[in-house]
Amino acid sequence: MPTILRKDGYRCYFYSHEPNEPPHVHVDKGNATLKAWLRPVSLARASGFRPREINVILSLVAEHEAMLLESWNEYFG
Helix, strand or coil: CEEEECCCEEEECCCCCCCCCEEEEEEEEEEEEEEEEEEEEEEEEEEECHHHHHHHHHHHHHHHHHHHHHHHHHHHH
16 A cells, blocks of 8 residues: 655555545545545545544645646556
């Protein structure tokens, strides 16, 4: 599971066994986890994050959307 981005305590990564799903990223911080679609950036699911923090994470994903999509395409081909 390659880590793509670390910022403000968040770790953004892919699971290597999910190539058949649309582009997305997983984000963890502590015991909380989130899955966000990349096109368009939107919440797939979250556990352990407060609603305000989910918005912060989605903004972070949107800010780095191009790089995350490029990493997805390079990794999954």
